[in-house]
Amino acid sequence: MEIAPLLRKCLENVIHSPPKQRSSRWISSSVPENRWNTPLASTSSPDYHVNNLCSPVLFQEALKHIPSNALTIELAPHCLLLAIIKRSLSTDCVHLNFMKRGTHNHINYFYTNLGKLYNEGANIDIMINYPQIEYPVPVSVPFISPLIASQWDHSQQWKIPTFEMFTQSGSAQQAKHEIDLNDSSEYSFIIGHQIDGRCLFPATGYLVLVWKTFAKLHNYEDYRQMSVLFEQVQIHRATICSLTTKLIFYVNILPTNGTFEIIENNTIIVTGKISLSEQLTMQKFHKHDEINSKDNNYLQTNEIYRDFNLRGYEYSGFFRGIKQINIDGTNGELTWNNDWISYLDTMLQVHLIPSKGLQLPTRIDSLRIDPKLHVESISSSSSSTCSVYVDYWNSLCFSGGIELIGLHCTGTSKKNKQQNTILESYLFTPFNNETIDNELNSCLYLILENTLTTTLSLCQIGNEKLTEEIFNFYSQQPSIKSFEYTLVTSLPAEEMNSKLNLIENLSS
Structure with missing residues (x-):
């Protein structure tokens, strides 16, 4: 064919000598399997690509070497072989193509399939398609989060797992x-x-x-x-x-x-x-x-x-x-x-x-x-x-x-x-017609006025009936912080213990 010499001459300017060896993962559809070890099929040479153009395509024979659970990508202006590949390969294989005739937005279609390729487990470096970023970026650069959120579909509610779901009794x-x-x-x-x-x-x-x-x-x-x-x-x-x-x-x-x-x-x-x-x-x-x-x-x-x-x-x-x-x-x-x-x-x-x-x-x-x-x-x-x-x-x-x-x-x-406010007054008390309560208060006030300490030790001898009145008087005075009370009496032990218990209860 007249195109073969012209194609070989052009490929010799592109493919430099020596040509690269064809790996075992390179399945040839232009050379029969029994000739894969020949010099023509062993390298990616200009002669190999001329033979690939001029020879019939052994497509069905090549598909037999694709294993199950494989990921196939068709590189062509249009996914012409997609139907044939689906019929020939295993059902668990995934088939992708990057271009399709009749698509209105080819760039969107290309990146959508790149995303499918990533979801299938292939690690791709998408940043090589963009110019290198120099930091710090200008202030005028918009945030990317609104662009992502606007594309999310919020029409369906999803249940969020919590810690209690993974325990026996949360x-x-x-x-x-x-x-x-x-x-x-x-x-x-x-x-x-x-x-x-x-x-x-x-x-x-x-x-x-x-x-x-x-x-x-x-x-x-x-x-x-x-x-x-x-x-x-x-x-x-x-x-x-x-x-x-x-x-x-x-x-x-x-x-x-x-x-x-x-x-x-x-x-x-x-x-x-x-x-x-x-x-x-x-x-x-x-x-x-x-x-x-x-x-x-x-x-x-x-x-x-x-x-x-x-x-x-x-x-x-x-x-x-x-x-x-x-x-x-x-x-x-x-x-x-x-x-x-x-x-x-x-x-x-x-x-x-x-x-x-x-x-x-x-x-x-x-x-x-x-x-x-x-x-x-x-x-x-x-x-x-x-x-x-x-x-x-x-x-x-x-x-x-x-x-x-x-x-x-x-x-x-x-x-x-805070102590309760006590209003004190000085009164002249005549020494006649006095009740025992007034006389007792007068004596207790005399003791209090002549005591310059906050700790008071008092000893009472006899007259056990006034015990409660004396104790109540001094326990209500804000100037007395500590009060020690001693009673000397000739009462029987039973009555004395009852008096002491009364004082104990008042002090507590």
Whole structure:
């Protein structure tokens, strides 16, 4: 053919010698398969391309070498062979072409098929079709996001997967607890946890909320049937309770490692770690001293909480749970009121006995609770009490089935309470027709005016009927910060104890 010499001459100017070798992935449709090892078919030479133009196309034979699940691209002005390829190849093959006759926007058609090619797994560098960008770009360059968003189809709603969908019980990992202090609520006793004139939610109350959530996560009907271990508990801030406002706590527990957090008012207030507990490990190494009820070196409930009251701990109700404790504060008895929040808080109070001033718990290294062992230890005693043992040197505290290690407290200052305004007046009192009350007030005022101290020690001898009037008078004076009252009387022991109990109740 006359075109063959002319084509060979032109290709010799384009294809330089030596020509490139044809790889095994190059399937030739112009040379029969039995001649693929000949010099004509082994290189991409001018002679090969002239033969490709002048020889018949062995298309069907070449398609036999295309494997299944292949990606075929037709490079031609029009996808003429698309129908033949679909009929000849496997059904799992993907066929693409970049040009099609009759298309109005050829550039859009080209880039659409490039996108299909990318979706099929082929990594293409689309940026080589654009000029190189020099940074920084001019300010006048528009944002690309509006161009992309305008092309999105928002007509169909798609469900977004969340974390809860991939867990067995998503609702059990986050629990909502509403705390109401009304009389009908199970948390009404918390109103007795008064510190410095304010009702603060107990630190142990946070732990019981986590305990309840953790039991629900492990399908326990009653949290008091599960032994737990708290570790690295950090209390970030205190929560003030009110009778008029409900407190809402959200407890989140990570099932993988037991890390928990408590959220109140969109703020994390407590963090730590909880896990299932094994049997108690420290109690058997600790020496327990027996409590001698006849020993006078034990402080009783009224004596303990009178000191607490002067320091700012205004406990009442269930939170006055320390029945007795020795002078060192290392051995005593706690009252069990069938409530875990108040009892655990009472154990924290034992740690505060040797301390000074007002302190609040901020960190607990470890707290292990075995409720079954605790109930058994209470059942073995004649009264609803349980012994408590404290080792201040090692920061250990044990009571029944509870093991507390590493309680850390932070000191805080008491707020200055505003005293009620007292209007004083100077009056001339005649020394006749005086009642005993007026005479008593005159004498007490004389003592007060001639006392230049805020600490008053008063000793009354006889006349026990005036005890309550004297105590009430000085307890209402704003200038007296500390009042020590002693009564010397010849009354029988029974009547004297009743008088002392009256004074104790008034002082608390």
